[in-house]
Amino acid sequence: AVQFAGYQVCSPEGKWLGEVASVLLEPETGNTAYLVLFFKEPRVYGRALMVKDPRRFVPIPWGRFTPVAGDDTLSLDADEMSLIPAPYLEKEPDSLSAAQASAIDNYWQCVGGEGN
Numbered sequence: 691a692v693q694f695a696g697y698q699v700c701s702p703e704g705k706w707l708g709e710v711a712s713v714l715l716e717p718e719t720g721n722t723a724y725l726v727l728f729f730k731e732p733r734v735y736g737r738a739l740m741v742k743d744p745r746r747f748v749p750i751p752w753g754r755f756t757p758v759a760g761d762d763t764l765s766l767d768a769d770e771m772s773l774i775p776a777p778y779l780e781k782e783p784d785s786l787s788a789a790q791a792s793a794i795d796n797y798w799q800c801v802g803g804e805g806n
Contacts, residue, residue, distance in 0.1 A: 693713070694710045694713050694722075694725055694764065695710050695713060696709065696710060696762065697709065697710040697763060698761075698762065698764070699727055699764050699766050700758075700764075700765055700766070701765070701766060701768065701769050701770070702766075705769070705770065707727065707729065707766055707768075707769075707773065708727045708748075708773075709728050710726065710728070711726045711728040711747055711782050712725075712726045712783070713725055713726070714726060714749060714783065714784075723751070723752060723791075724749040724750060724751055724752060724786070724791075724794070725749075725750055725752060725755060725764070726747050726748065726749050726750075726782060726783060727747070727748045727749075727750055727766070727773070728745070728746075728747060728782075729745070729746055729747075729748050729773050729778070730745050746778040746779070747779045747780070747781065747782050747783065748773055748777070748778045748779075749778075749779070749783065749790075749794050750768075750776070750794075750798060751794070751798050754767045754768060754798060755767070768798075772801045775797075776797055776801075777793050777797050
């Protein structure tokens with residue numbers, strides 16, 4: 691399996707979004723299920739005071755990513771504004787519960803993207 695931890699993640703337009711913190715595998719198959727993006731929420735007017743720690747770990751289904759040729763970079767079929775409300779964890783996860791995985795899958799199915 692390819693090790694994606696440390697890869698840089700950008701939007702289809704080339705805007706940097708974060709870095710892959712870890713990879714979560716399907717327990718049954720060992721295939722890549724989610725990449726966990728280390729994301730630092732941008733300072734959005736009116737919201738900055740509500741966010742204690744803007745750093746978060748955002749698990750994203752593997753199918754939303756496309757490798758960028760010749761580089762340790764992945765393109766994420768989403769933009770920064772769709773990452774802000776995305777389900778996230780405060781610590782880097784080793785695995786996801788069924789409820790977490792369901793909430794993450796449901797969120798990303800509703801988020802439009804270039805490939806949907």
